[in-house]
Amino acid sequence: MSAGVDPKRWINLERVSIMLLEQSDHGCKISSQILRGFGIRDIHTPRTLNEARALTCHSQLDLIIADPTALNGAGMDFLRWLRRAEGNANRFAPLILVSGHSTMTAVMLSRDAGANFFVAKPFTPKVLLERIMFVARDKRPYVEAGQYVGPDRRWKGDGPPDGTPGRRGGDKRSEIDDVSASSEILNRAFAR
Amino acid sequence: MTVVRTFYPENRLAKAVERPGGVTVGEAITRAAEQLEAVRGECMNALDEKVAAIEALTSGAGFSSRGDDIRRVYDLANEILNEAGVFDLVELSEAGRSLCDLTGGAGKDAALDVRAIRVHVAAMKSLRRPEVHGDAATRAAVLEGLRQVTAKVSAKVAER
Numbered sequence: 001m002s003a004g005v006d007p008k009r010w011i012n013l014e015r016v017s018i019m020l021l022e023q024s025d026h027g028c029k030i031s032s033q034i035l036r037g038f039g040i041r042d043i044h045t046p047r048t049l050n051e052a053r054a055l056t057c058h059s060q061l062d063l064i065i066a067d068p069t070a071l072n073g074a075g076m077d078f079l080r081w082l083r084r085a086e087g088n089a090n091r092f093a094p095l096i097l098v099s100g101h102s103t104m105t106a107v108m109l110s111r112d113a114g115a116n117f118f119v120a121k122p123f124t125p126k127v128l129l130e131r132i133m134f135v136a137r138d139k140r141p142y143v144e145a146g147q148y149v150g151p152d153r154r155w156k157g158d159g160p161p162d163g164t165p166g167r168r169g170g171d172k173r174s175e176i177d178d179v180s181a182s183s184e185i186l187n188r189a190f191a192r
Numbered sequence: 193m194t195v196v197r198t199f200y201p202e203n204r205l206a207k208a209v210e211r212p213g214g215v216t217v218g219e220a221i222t223r224a225a226e227q228l229e230a231v232r233g234e235c236m237n238a239l240d241e242k243v244a245a246i247e248a249l250t251s252g253a254g255f256s257s258r259g260d261d262i263r264r265v266y267d268l269a270n271e272i273l274n275e276a277g278v279f280d281l282v283e284l285s286e287a288g289r290s291l292c293d294l295t296g297g298a299g300k301d302a303a304l305d306v307r308a309i310r311v312h313v314a315a316m317k318s319l320r321r322p323e324v325h326g327d328a329a330t331r332a333a334v335l336e337g338l339r340q341v342t343a344k345v346s347a348k349v350a351e352r
Contacts (some may be wrong), residue, residue: 005217012214016205024271026238030278033231037224039215062205069270092201100274101266101292122277122285125224129217136206145196152198 005133013132016062017042019055019090021070021078023100031065031098034125038132049074056082056090063132064095067121068110076113083114083149092142094135095150098123114150232279239276239284242268243316246291250309257304265309266295272316283331284319287312290338294345308345312338 005011018035020043022028028045035043044059046052049071055061068076085091097110100121110118116135119127140152215223246268255261273288291312295304315334318324324331 007216007218007221009217010214011209011217011220012211013209013220014214015211016208023267023274026235026275027271029231030228030235030275033227034224037222037227038220039223060204062208069267094203094205101270101289101296121274124278125221125228129221129224132205133209133217136203136209138203141198141200143196143198146194 005130011038011133013039014041016040017044017060019044019046019052019059019061019064019066019093021046021052021064021066021075023067023069027067031128034128035065037125038129047071049078052078053081056085056088059090061090061093063135064090064093065098066095067098067100068106068113069099076109079113079115091149094138096131096135098128111153112148114148116151228278235275235279239272239281240320242272243313243320246309247313247317250306250313255306257306257309262295262304266292269295269312281319283335284316286335287316287319287338290335290342294342297349304349305345308341311341 018040020028020031020035022031022045032043032045044055044061046055052071064079064082066075066079068079071078079095079097082088082091082093095115096117096119097113097115098119098121099106099110102120107118116138117131119131138151142150143152246265249255249261249264269288269291271288273285273292276282276288277285291309294308294312315338319331319334324334
C-alpha cells in the first residue's frame with residue numbers, strides 16, 4: 001500500500017488485546033495464527049452474542065477484528081450495539097471488518113455500523129498487518145450524529161468543493177493532507 | 193435538527209504499537225506465514241469436509257433450494273472462499289465465490305437448479321486432486337466452466 005508500512009520498521013503488538021469475531025472455527029484459527037505471528041498474545045474469540053457483549057464489559061480491548069457473519073449472523077448487530085453502548089470502555093475501540101463474499105451494499109452497511117476499515121477476505125498476513133497499522137495511525141475524529149457513531153466517514157481531507165465555504169468550521173481550506181492516501185487505500189479495498 | 197458531536201477518543205492501539213521492543217514489520221509477516229503453515233494440513237482437511245458437507249446436503253432427496261438449506265450452502269461456500277484463498281488455493285477460493293454468487297440471491301424469487309450446485313461441488317473436488325491442483329491450465333479451465341454455469345443459471349433466474 002502506498003502509505004504502507006516499512007518492512008524494517010519496528011512494531012510492538014505484544015501487549016495489544018484483541019477481540020476476534022470469525023464466521024467459522026477454522027476461519028478463527030487462521031486469523032488467530034496470523035495475529036500470533038504478529039506477536040499478539042491476548043486474543044479473545046467469543047462465539048456468541050452474549051459472550052461478545054460480556055467481554056466488552058469486562059475487558060479493555062485495543063482492537064476488534066470482526067466478520068459481520070460471525071456470532072451466528074449477529075456480528076453486525078453486535079457492532080452497532082457496541083458503538084452505541086454508552087459507558088462501555090470499548091465503545092470507540094478501533095474496528096476492522098473482514099468479510100468474504102460481500103456486495104457493495106454490505107460494505108456500506110459495514111461503514112455505517114461505525115467500522116474504521118473494511119478488509120476483503122481472503123487476506124494475506126501482509127494486508128492484515130498493513131490495515132492494523134493503518135488503523136493505529138488513523139487520525140480521523142469520531143462523530144456521533146443521529147444514528148451514526150464511529151470514525152468520520154469523510155476520507156478526503158481536501159476540504160469543501162472549490163468556491164464553496166463548506167458547512168463545518170473544521171473543514172480544510174485548500175491543500176490535500178495525507179489522509180488522501182487513506183482514500184486511495186479504501187478505494188482499493190472496495191475494488192477487491 | 194441532528195446534533196453532531198466530534199471528538200478524539202483515546203487510541204490505545206496507537207500507543208501499544210509504539211512501545212519499545214517487538215519485531216520489524218518484515219519479521220512479523222514472516223512469522224505469521226510460519227504460523228499459518230503450522231495449521232495448513234488441518235485447514236486443508238477442513239476444506240475437504242466443507243465440500244463434502246455441501247455434497248451431502250445437496251444430494252439428499254429432501255434438499256430445498258430455498259430457506260435454510262440454501263443458506264447453509266452459501267455459508268459453507270463463503271468459508272471455502274475465505275479459507276482456501278489464505279493458502280493460495282486461488283481457484284478453489286474462486287469456486288467458492290462462484291457458488292456464493294449462485295446461492296447468495298437464491299430462494300428469494302425462484303428455486304435454484306440444484307444441478308448447478310452439484311457442478312460446483314464436482315469442480316471443487318477436482319481442484320483438490322493432485323493432477324488438477326498441479327496444472328494451472330486445467331485449474332483455469334475448471335474455473336471458467338463454473339463461471340459459465342453461474343452466468344447461465346443467473347440469466348435463467350433473471351428471465352423468470
